[in-house]
Amino acid sequence: MxxxxxxxxxxxxxxxxxxxxxxxxxxxxxxxxxxxxxxxxxxxxxxxxxxxxxxxxxxxxxxxxxxxxxxxxxxxxxxxxxxxxxxxxxxxxxxxxxxxxxxxxxxxxxxxxxxxxxxxxxxxxxxxxxxDTFIATDSVGAARELCTWLFDQIGNEGKIAVLQGVLGSTAEQQRSQGCNEAIEATPGIEVVATQAANWDENEAYRATQNILTSQPDIKAIFAQSDAMSLGAAKAARQAGRDDLISVGIDGFPTQLAAIREGLTQATMAQIxxxxxxxxxxxxxxxxxxxxxxxxxxxxQDAVLITSENVGEFKPSDFYGPAADKM
CATH class of the missing domain: 3.40.50.2300 (Response regulator)
Incomplete structure (x- = not known):
């Protein structure tokens, strides 16, 4: 690994x-x-x-x-x-x-x-x-790097699910593209469920419950936001699937805390x-x-944060001084 x-x-x-x-x-x-x-x-x-x-x-x-x-x-x-x-x-x-x-x-x-x-x-x-200029996260690169990392954690083979943000939004399109590029480079990965959860934790929780019922042998979930990753992880834990890997994109303080405690496994932190x-x-x-x-x-590059390096960062590194008080 x-x-x-x-x-x-x-x-x-x-x-x-x-x-x-x-x-x-x-x-x-x-x-x-x-x-x-x-x-x-x-x-x-x-x-x-x-x-x-x-x-x-x-x-x-x-x-x-x-x-x-x-x-x-x-x-x-x-x-x-x-x-x-x-x-x-x-x-x-x-x-x-x-x-x-x-x-x-x-x-x-x-x-x-x-x-x-x-x-x-x-x-x-x-x-x-x-x-005059457009400033944004490199969401394609962030999703590609995160999915590449995710696939490595499951031995580059197995079934996964994808939770999408608001369909048609810039971030959803780019994060879908980035992960699809990683999927194309990893023939052993099979996407067996894709569902929009609109960046929302509660929607992701319900979507994951349904996915785990219909696809009980999935190994991981790529969520296009931290909120959806948290919702997926909570649904997996409630279903007794503590082995399911859940990752997201944002770098929210709540996601960093969840990685520290082992609820979720990774995020790409934006700035x-x-x-x-x-x-x-x-x-x-x-x-x-x-x-x-x-x-x-x-x-702008995002930063891959996992259990290996989460202790090196504070929420304020990405979300400003107020984030450390959350």
């Missing part, structure tokens, strides 16, 4: 963005700086909460004001909020879209107003709008706090005319 601990090179690379932000110059008096508008799908998801926390920290450090609006997962509300932000003549828009409708309308409205757009996590795919910092840093560079070399896409 091969282990895949995080390399110190990767850890150093993950810290690079945060260190670079400290060098961001302040070139104007605070009262002369434009407000940065932030439109986020919701402020219930821990990922989005951490991303906004990172944005606030970076803006405060650089002396900029943020106007943060949460759409509570309502597309119509998000479109209205973006229009209101644009009326207030914001200098840039940081956008985490709720869905394709809000994405298309929001980006187009910002483009029409001449306001640069920095998208985070969810790529606005529809419409003809233009982004939303630092992605929020990056979004503000890029917005400032664009507004001050220094963003010409910002890449159109900025995919």
């Amino acid at each position: 091969t282990n895949f601990p995080i390399s110190r090179r990767m850890a150093s690379r993950l810290m690079g963005t945060a260190c670079a932000l400290a060098l961001l110059p302040i070139t104007a008096a605070a009262q002369d700086k434009p407000v940065i508008g932030v439109s986020v799908a919701d402020q219930r998801s821990l990922f989005y909460i951490a991303a906004v926390d990172g944005m606030r920290a970076a803006a405060e450090k650089a002396g900029y004001e943020l106007n943060v609006q949460s759409a509570s997962n309502n597309s119509r509300q998000q479109i209205d909020q973006i229009n209101n932000l644009l009326v207030q003549q914001i200098g840039a828009l940081i956008f985490i879209s709720q869905g394709s409708t809000a994405a298309a309308a929001g980006v187009r409205a910002a483009n029409d107003a001449g306001v640069p757009v920095v998208a985070v996590d969810q790529r606005p795919e529809s419409g003809d709008g233009q982004l 939303p706090y630092r992605m929020g910092e990056m979004a503000v840093a890029d917005a400032i560079r664009i507004m001050t005319g220094e963003g010409g070399d910002i890449p159109a896409e900025q995919y």
